[in-house]
Amino acid sequence: GFVLQYRPRGDDDAIRIGFTCSKKVGNAVARNRAKRRLREIAGLVLPDHGAPGLDYVLIGRAGVTATRPFDTLLDDLRDALGRAT
Numbered sequence: 001g002f003v004l005q006y007r008p009r010g011d012d013d014a015i016r017i018g019f020t021c022s023k024k025v026g027n028a029v030a031r032n033r034a035k036r037r038l039r040e041i042a043g044l045v046l047p048d049h050g051a052p053g054l055d056y057v058l059i060g061r062a063g064v065t066a067t068r069p070f071d072t073l074l075d076d077l078r079d080a081l082g083r084a085t
Contacts, residue, residue, distance in 0.1 A: 001068040002038060003059040004080040015050045017042050021060035034060035041073050049081045 009016075019038045021031040038058040050056065058077075060066070065073075 001064050001073045001076045002061055004077065005057045005059065007055045009053050009055060012053045015046055015052060016055045017046060018055070018057040019060075020057065021065070024062040025060045025065065026062070030066045031060070034065035037065060037070065037073060041070075041077050045074060045077045045081065049078060 019035050019042075021034045021038075023031070025031045025034050038060060042056070042058060046056065068076075
């Protein structure tokens with residue numbers, strides 16, 4: 001439902017998160033909806049499954065992020081973090 005990128009910073013400070021949706025995702029309404037959904041799943045999942053000292057970027061995908069079922073997005077992020085860390 002989205003692309004997850006992460007980069008270690010070399011410290012153990014708090015997790016930092018960024019969100020982006022290009023115009024390919026849709027008009028402003030669709031981009032804002034997609035970013036709101038990404039912020040919500042990040043807020044629910046990253047405190048428990050994220051690693052300190054990493055920067056995460058969630059990138060919305062065209063035609064998917066704004067319409068994918070919310071529970072599926074949550075599972076997508078949990079799965080991605082399980083493989084990433």
